[in-house]
Every structure is written in structure tokens, then in C-alpha cells.
Amino acid sequence: MFEPIKTANGSKIVIRPATSQDMYAVRELIMELAIYEKAPQEVSITVQQLIEDGFGNKPKFGCKVAEENSSVVGFVLFFECYSTWKGNSLFLEDFIDY
Numbered sequence: 001m002f003e004p005i006k007t008a009n010g011s012k013i014v015i016r017p018a019t020s021q022d023m024y025a026v027r028e029l030i031m032e033l034a035i036y037e038k039a040p041q042e043v044s045i046t047v048q049q050l051i052e053d054g055f056g057n058k059p060k061f062g063c064k065v066a067e068e069n070s071s072v073v074g075f076v077l078f079f080e081c082y083s084t085w086k087g088n089s090l091f092l093e094d095f096i097d098y
Contacts, residue, residue, distance in 0.1 A: 030094070
């Protein structure tokens with residue numbers, strides 16, 4: 001876990017590894033981004049799929065969440081990929097905060 005970050009209003013934000021239970025909040029943040037991008041109809045992933053894909057026997061991604069006052073307010077999702085030009089890489093998907 002990272003050191004807490006103090007915000008301008010004095011609250012603390014903690015960055016920590018996500019748990020399967022966090023996927024409910026992560027899904028909500030994904031939808032908020034889709035609405036902002038005017039593409040909510042493009043989001044088909046479910047909470048259950050996030051849980052299975054991120055926390056199953058062979059996780060397909062890693063996830064960290066930002067928590068403020070015990071509420072998830074942001075997340076970052078990442079996964080390994082392989083580039084024919086660069087070799088092994090880490091892909092950072094959607095860095096979202098409120």
C-alpha cells in the first residue's frame with residue numbers, strides 16, 4: 001500500500017490493491033466515464049465479469065483503487081501485453097477518478 005495522500009480539503013486518499021468487492025464501485029466509475037464520453041451504450045462488462053477476469057484462477061488484469069473516507073473514488077486497471085516491437089509491456093487502461 002502507498003502512503004496516504006492529503007487533499008486540499010484535508011481528507012486522505014489511500015491507494016491500495018483492489019479486491020473483488022471493489023468491482024461494484026469500479027463498474028460504476030467505468031459507467032460514469034462512458035456517460036461523460038457519451039457512449040454508455042458501449043459498456044457491456046458486468047461486475048461479475050470483472051470479478052471473474054480479475055480475481056479468478058488466471059487473472060487477466062490487475063487493479064488498484066483510490067479510496068477516500070472508505071469510498072472508492074478512482075481506479076487504474078493494468079495488464080501485461082506483448083509487442084513485436086518492444087517485447088513485454090504493461091498496458092495501463094483507464095485511470096479514472098472522481
